[in-house]
Amino acid sequence: MSRPARSASCRCATAGSWPEAAMITKQGSDRTADSAPGPRPPGIGGPVAGLWRPVWAWLRLDLRRRWPSLIALALLVALATGTVMTAAAGARRGDSALDRMLAVTLPPTLVPVPTEPNFDWEAARRLPGVAALGTFLASGSLSIEGHPGVDAGSVPLDTEIFQTVERPVVLAGRLADPTRVDEAVVSPRFLEKSGLSVGDTVTAILPTPAETAAMADNGSAPVSFSGPRQQLKIVGVVRSFWWFRDEPNYQGGLETTYAFTQTYRENLFGTGGQGLVVALVRLRDGAAGVPAFQAALDQQATHPVDAFDVVKGAADYRATTTFEAGALAAFALAAYLAAVVLVGQAVIRFVIGATADLGVLRTLGLTIRQATVAAAAGPVLATTAGALAGAVAAAAVSPLFPIGSAAAVEPRPGFDVDLGVLAAVVGVTVLLVAVAATTTAFAASARGVRPARPRGSAAARLAYRVGLPAPALTGIRFALEPGRAGAAVRPALVGAVVGVLGVLGSLTFQSGVADAAVNPARFGQNFAVGSTVGWLDNDFAPADDIERRAATDRDVLAVNDTLVDVAEVAGRPVTLFSLDPATARPLPVPVLSGRLPATSGEIVLAPGVASRTGVKVGDVITVGRGPADGTRMRVTGLAFVPQDSHTDYNQGGWVTAGGYRALFSKGFKYHELHVELRPGVSAPAVRDRLNKAAGTGDAFYVLTDELPIDAMNRFRGIAVLPRLLGAFLGVLAVGAVGHALFVGVRRRRHEVAVLRALGTTGWQTRAIVLTQAAVIVIVGLAVGVPVGVLLGRALWRAIATSTPLIYAPPVATLALALVVPAVIVTVSVLASVPARRAARLRVPDVLRAE
Known part of the structure; x- marks a missing residue:
């Protein structure tokens, strides 16, 4: 040929x-x-x-x-x-x-909690709409030897519970036999924390009847129980939504049987035989049947019965x-x-x-x-x-x-x-x-x-005018110009930019997520410690004494004497909090827009309330206990409110002390103290010190422990995702850039061979490829760093607005400090292999093929 x-x-x-x-x-x-005619051999x-x-x-x-x-x-x-x-x-x-x-799992619809003892649950079972009802003792106490913190006190009072209502899924083993006193089931977390498995035994220690009665009287448990001991065999690992759900910081749960309750009934109820009995109620019509059942239950009790809406x-x-x-x-x-x-x-x-x-x-x-x-x-x-x-x-x-x-x-x-x-x-x-x-x-x-039409680059022309050495000039052209071979230069540049941009953008966004997951101040909670000193118009103890102890603590900056009640705002029920400083420094309430109220005729609303009611800053609205009892107040701003047991930080409003008295006189639903601490101090340490000064163990509490913010838990659950995305984009970009460098050198082997034939040494050939890599690094950093930071902040601002929370520009300090050396080292390592291959190119073979 x-x-x-x-x-x-x-x-x-x-x-x-x-x-x-x-x-x-x-x-x-x-x-x-x-395809020619004629016979075709087989195959x-x-x-x-x-x-x-x-x-x-x-x-x-x-x-x-x-x-x-x-x-x-x-x-x-x-x-x-x-x-x-x-x-x-x-x-x-x-x-x-x-x-x-x-x-x-046949979940309950409601969990009624009547306050009176000996409530007639058999009559409640016969109420219209009830599909199943199971009762349990919510005030019971027992401990598991060697496993402090395990939740085991709520015991079943019939065989309906865990059978016809809240029947858990079995992850391992089986459900406990209700007729066996020595069997128990546990949640997965219990096994994780204890190291035990299905088939192992634990020892339950019960209080004496007198110890149970004493706990009911003074509200505190003894250091240890001195009642009977019962061996329990773990026969199953179970899970359900209401009863057997392992929450964060939960040590796990253990549940005994109805036979256990019957055997140790006096130890669990105490000498008085009275305890807090609660029911799990499953309605045939689900949520649609709640109003009718609640009305019937209230009628049976002759007063409103509080109930958890499952x-x-x-x-x-x-x-x-x-x-x-x-x-x-x-x-x-x-x-x-x-x-x-x-x-x-x-x-x-x-x-x-x-x-x-x-x-x-x-x-x-x-x-x-x-x-x-x-x-x-x-x-x-x-x-x-x-x-x-x-x-x-x-x-x-x-x-x-x-x-x-x-x-x-x-x-x-x-x-x-x-x-x-x-x-x-x-x-x-x-x-x-x-x-x-x-x-x-x-x-x-x-x-x-x-042949590709040569397309020059301004950077290469500038390098030529400056008089850079030939290897550097050639490397710049390899990085930015396709050359006669039509080598694709954009993939390597795009890969470097996407890698830097993706990593920095993801980690900048992650910085915002991590901050929101642990910082309650982003949700307006600038007070770390709280105290509930009164309920339903009555203080538990002299509130002034507790307030004074908090205000004089060395690590306390501000204390607000907060009265809480519910009023109608623009026709909707809204929880209102009073601004009443108990210290010279007022409580720092961050205002999202406008200003805090200054007179009794002004009010600040949370963004959620403003959105729900269609109210804007500057509007004059009617606020009162009911439609016929209204006070005209001007909305001066938007701000978050304290997270509370009955409302969250985005649903409520602030009024002055005078405004509160004008609306509610001296009444309150809750009387609370909100305490701001010095930056950097330990909230649990201050809580313990204040409780010791007050002579009680539970007067003060850390707000995020007692009243967690759901949004913080959500961010905590996804905090790892931006890091994983950044790592994924980084690895993908490394692969793409490496692939581009390898293929690029192969596509330009003729140009390299010509340069070698004209006298370029092996080290100069390596310098060409390394210069090409350096240009890729410069482009990736110059474009990727600012765009990545801006993109990460823009995404976090969008999340902050929709959550909502107080936006603070996130800064990925460690990522910004390491991105330059990391990119330089990574691309240099990637370029070392094609650089070595280019230096060892067999010039005669390449030129002969051309």
């Missing part, structure tokens, strides 16, 4: 050798013989098989030549799709966990799990979009290189269709393999999900394969890569491979 004239197609040929190219095209020409393919023989021959050759690049591409795809599938499946699992739990509690908990699932889904979406950009560029870069190499075969008769399939086959196969590997990895880590609050209500923890998510991600990924690869290959094959 005579060698064709030198052409652009020949210049780009790297099929190994001319005999190999001739062999491939000869296999393509065999399709003519295959010989028809026209279709002959048509694609050159494609398979090229693919086998290409796999041998480019297997490192294809493996790198497959690993990138596996990392990207595995991460996305894991996050998406985890989000779906977490979002549905509570509903799946409620669907199988349906509302589930709705609030669902809001938390939905928030966490949404954050995980957003993580999956961000990861997939970043992967599409970075992996997509790697695929396109690979296809363009393969199309250029196929140019010589085009001159020998390879069709456009054959060239398109041949160029796209490698990336599509690598993507398919990587996506399947990612699916296997996602299934393997499924026992780690769901995360956050959903983990406490997952009815089926362990291995779980979400085939819908896996199939969707694998299918969409392979389809996207197939479309991108084939369209790119077809376009490149249709227009033919021509």
Whole structure:
């Protein structure tokens, strides 16, 4: 075979050798013989098989030549799709966990808590709408030897509970036999904390009847109980929403049987035989039946009976799990979009290189269709393999999900394969890569491979004018100009920018999340310690004495004497708090807009109330105890209020002490103290000191311990996600930049060979590639750092506004300090291998191939 004239197609040929190219095209020409008339021996393919023989021959050759690049591409795809599938499946699992739990556990609708002893629960069972009712002793006490802090005091008073209402799911073992006194079930946290397992035994220590009666009288438990001891065998690990849910900082729970209660009834109830008996009530109509049942229960008791609304509690908990699932889904979406950009560029870069190499075969008769399939086959196969590997990895880590609050209500923890998510991600990924690869290959094959039109860069021209050494100038051009070989320079630059931007943006956002998860001041809670000194118009003790002790403590900056009651604001019930400083320094209430009230005719509302009522700053509204008892007040601002047992920080309002008296006279629902501490002091230490001074153990409490903010728990549950996203984007960017450097040096091997032939040394060749890497670093840092910080802050501001909370610009100090050296070291390491390959290039072979 005579060698064709030198052409652009020949210049780009790297099929190994001319005999190999001739062999491939000869296999393509065999399709003519295959399609000729006459008998065909068995096993010989028809026209279709002959048509694609050159494609398979090229693919086998290409796999041998480019297997490192294809493996790198497959690993990138596996990392990207595995991460996305894991996050998406985890989000779906977490979002549905509570509903799946409620669907199988017969949850209560209400938990009535009557205050009188000997309440007639049998009559309550017969009330209309009751599907099941189980009672338990809420005031019981017992301890588990060697396991302090375990919740074991609430014991069942019938066999309905855990059978017809709040029947838990069994994670291991079985439910306890209600007729056995020596059996118990535990929550998963108990086993985690204790190191025990199903089948092990523990010892329950009960109080004497006198000790139980003494606890009821003075409200404090003895250091240890001196009553009977009962061996309990752990027969099961269970979970449910209301009873067996392991909350943060919870030591776990243990539940005995009805037989245990009957055996030790006197020890549990005390000498008086009276205790706080509470019921779990499941209504046939669910939440819709609550009003009728509540009215009937109030009529039976002849007074309003307070009740925990389990349906509302589930709705609030669902809001938390939905928030966490949404954050995980957003993580999956961000990861997939970043992967599409970075992996997509790697695929396109690979296809363009393969199309250029196929140019010589085009001159020998390879069709456009054959060239398109041949160029796209490698990336599509690598993507398919990587996506399947990612699916296997996602299934393997499924026992780690769901995360956050959903983990406490997952009815089926362990291995779980979400085939819908896996199939969707694998299918969409392979389809996207197939479309991108084939369209790119077809376009490149249709227009033919021509020498790239040189496109200069301003930076290279400036370097030339400055007189930089030839290796530095060439490295700058390699980084910013495609050259005659048409090398893609944007992928490496985009990869560096996306990596720096993604890592800094994620960690900046994470800084805001971490701050909100631990800092109650972001929710307007600038007071760390509180005290409830009165209830329903009566103080428990002289409030002035407790107030004075708090105000004179060395670590206290401000004390507010807060009266709390409920009024109608614009026709809706709103909890109002009085601003009444007990110290020279007033309580610092952060105002979101406007100002605090200064007169008795002014009021500040929480943003949630303003949004609910449609009230704006400056409006004059009617505030009063009822529709006929209203006072006109001007809204002077918006501010958060104290988190309380009956309301949250975003629902309420502030009035002056005079404004409170005008509305409520001297009455109150709660009388509280809110105490601001010096920065940096320990709130528990101040609480303990104040309680010691007050002569009691529970006069003061740490607000975040007694009255946790749901939003803080939500942020605590997702705090790890931005870090994981930053790590994912960083690793993906490293892979993309490394792939771009490897392929770029290979595409420019002719230019490097010419430079070597003209006298460039091996070390100068290394300097070219390292300079190219340095330019990539500079571009990545110059664009990625400011844009990443701005993007992270913009996203956090949006979250702060929607939560809501007080926005403070987050700063990822450690990330900002380490990003420059980390990027320099990473890219230098990535560039070292292609730099060494460029320095060891076999110049005669490269020039002979050209």
